[in-house]
Amino acid sequence: MARTFLYNDHVRLGAKMVDFAGWEMPVQYTSIIEEHNNVRNNAGLFDVSHMGEIFVTGSDALNFLQILVPQDISKVIDKKAKYCQFTTEKGGIVDDLFIYKLEDNNYLLIVNASRLEDDYNWLIKNKNSFDVEIKNKSNELSMVALQGPKASDILEEVGLNKEHQPHTMFITKTKLIGEDVYISRTGYTGEDGFEIIIRNEKVSDLWNTILEKGKKYNILPIGLGARDTLRLEAAMSLYGHELDENTSPVEATLTWSIDKDKTEDYIGKDIILNQIKNGAEKKLIAFKMTDRAIARNGYKIYLNNEEIGYVTSGCVAPSIGQNIGLGYIKTNKNLKINDTIQIMIRNKLYNAIITSKNFIEKHNRGN
Amino acid sequence: MTVKDNMLCSKSHEYVYEENGNYNIGLTDYAIEQLGDIVFVELPEVGTKYTKGEIFGTIESVKAASEIYMPIGGTVVEINEQLIEKPELLNEEPFEDMWLIKVSSEAYLEDSKDLLDYTTYKEEVE
Numbered sequence: 001m002a003r004t005f006l007y008n009d010h011v012r013l014g015a016k017m018v019d020f021a022g023w024e025m026p027v028q029y030t031s032i033i034e035e036h037n038n039v040r041n042n043a044g045l046f047d048v049s050h051m052g053e054i055f056v057t058g059s060d061a062l063n064f065l066q067i068l069v070p071q072d073i074s075k076v077i078d079k080k081a082k083y084c085q086f087t088t089e090k091g092g093i094v095d096d097l098f099i100y101k102l103e104d105n106n107y108l109l110i111v112n113a114s115r116l117e118d119d120y121n122w123l124i125k126n127k128n129s130f131d132v133e134i135k136n137k138s139n140e141l142s143m144v145a146l147q148g149p150k151a152s153d154i155l156e157e158v159g160l161n162k163e164h165q166p167h168t169m170f171i172t173k174t175k176l177i178g179e180d181v182y183i184s185r186t187g188y189t190g191e192d193g194f195e196i197i198i199r200n201e202k203v204s205d206l207w208n209t210i211l212e213k214g215k216k217y218n219i220l221p222i223g224l225g226a227r228d229t230l231r232l233e234a235a236m237s238l239y240g241h242e243l244d245e246n247t248s249p250v251e252a253t254l255t256w257s258i259d260k261d262k263t264e265d266y267i268g269k270d271i272i273l274n275q276i277k278n279g280a281e282k283k284l285i286a287f288k289m290t291d292r293a294i295a296r297n298g299y300k301i302y303l304n305n306e307e308i309g310y311v312t313s314g315c316v317a318p319s320i321g322q323n324i325g326l327g328y329i330k331t332n333k334n335l336k337i338n339d340t341i342q343i344m345i346r347n348k349l350y351n352a353i354i355t356s357k358n359f360i361e362k363h364n365r366g367n
Numbered sequence: 368m369t370v371k372d373n374m375l376c377s378k379s380h381e382y383v384y385e386e387n388g389n390y391n392i393g394l395t396d397y398a399i400e401q402l403g404d405i406v407f408v409e410l411p412e413v414g415t416k417y418t419k420g421e422i423f424g425t426i427e428s429v430k431a432a433s434e435i436y437m438p439i440g441g442t443v444v445e446i447n448e449q450l451i452e453k454p455e456l457l458n459e460e461p462f463e464d465m466w467l468i469k470v471s472s473e474a475y476l477e478d479s480k481d482l483l484d485y486t487t488y489k490e491e492v493e
Contacts, residue, residue: 016403031404033404323407
């Protein structure tokens with residue numbers, strides 16, 4: 001199994017380590033619920049070094065990216081982040097990712113650890129005659145995420161004044177602890193926060209400095225367990241659960257992220273535009289359990305004793321004290337928010353209610 | 368914390384010990400620690416009869432659901448009702464006090480033969 005450059009720090013902090021996408025990662029340090037609540041109330045620091053960093057440069061960088069995603073990259077201004085999906089000919093999702101425009105002809109792609117190899121191969125396969133260079137720097141770079149309402153205060157404490165901090169969905173190249181870093185104001189928790197990219201050799205220094213300077217703001221290191229409950233409360237999709245090659249961005253209710261007026265062709269465009277216009281066969285819904293039970297990935301969804309879908313993620317939501325989930329249902333049932341469905345759990349049906357995807361009030365906008 | 372002298376453990380991390388003629392069945396401290404925050408417990412109805420090795424309940428942590436197996440055969444005479452409302456007690460209280468069910472059992476002598484005493488169990492799992 002691969003280890004990040006923070007492995008020894010995790011062990012020293014008493015983390016319970018698990019396998020995630022071939023990486024030995026901390027699932028929790030103390031308690032998932034305590035860590036979860038601390039990110040909502042104070043701040044948390046995550047090791048996300050397993051994620052992939054791919055640089056796409058060259059005179060055709062824009063044109064190349066344009067054929068890969070349903071988003072219009074020509075509209076992305078310098079230092080801006082855009083949430084995107086690599087789509088297949090059939091409209092399925094190879095991966096979801098952030099594309100950052102660093103400057104003209106220079107883009108940074110942050111992709112999922114579990115998909116890095118597939119993503120890289122996808123880029124190479126579609127490169128054709130484009131004048132681009134595709135550099136996977138994931139083996140040289142580490143990344144940490146500083147998240148929570150105190151994240152901005154802590155980053156200032158570490159050395160980046162608030163006036164120099166990037167705004168929400170922007171990235172900046174700067175120095176931190178004397179090192180060149182990229183800092184973006186993005187995250188996967190629904191809270192304000194930053195993701196910081198630094199070379200492997202310096203990530204342990206950065207990690208420990210942030211934890212030390214963040215002490216007075218009650219920062220805690222946070223494992224993948226709380227990362228999952230935080231993203232699920234924020235109704236953010238996870239590749240391999242809500243997203244895969246047999247699911248389109250429209251089905252995944254990511255239509256908001258698609259630029260419908262994009263003139264350039266991209267892979268899967270016909271199918272995706274057709275689904276936007278005429279609907280798709282399945283769609284992602286959010287639900288809350290009304291009976292006492294927890295839905296889990298893979299459980300079946302029922303309506304009047306007929307199987308109509310499946311759960312992709314489910315857990316207890318520590319911030320609201322309810323059992324929540326995401327799942328796909330057939331659209332031909334015309335189900336709406338507040339309608340009741342059932343989840344098959346250990347051969348028994350339990351009631352749940354379809355809800356909006358706003359399980360919590362999000363704070364990751366307008367900073 | 369003191370462990371009951373007569374406590375025996377299964378390799379699937381259930382414990383059993385005799386008290387006033389019945390048998391208290393629960394999950395070992397090792398199992399609870401591995402699970403992390405417990406958020407849900409599902410227990411059987413009083414009167415249900417099980418043989419050794421059958422699933423009698425479910426315990427869920429934040430991350431996952433796990434099944435719980437009968438370390439011995441027996442009939443449920445009581446369930447620990449407070450765990451239904453407050454499953455987090457499993458994380459907080461000494462584990463031998465947080466038994467899940469009490470059973471009556473005719474099969475204890477036969478069914479307990481392959482169970483381990485607590486010290487041996489701890490050596491095996493750690």
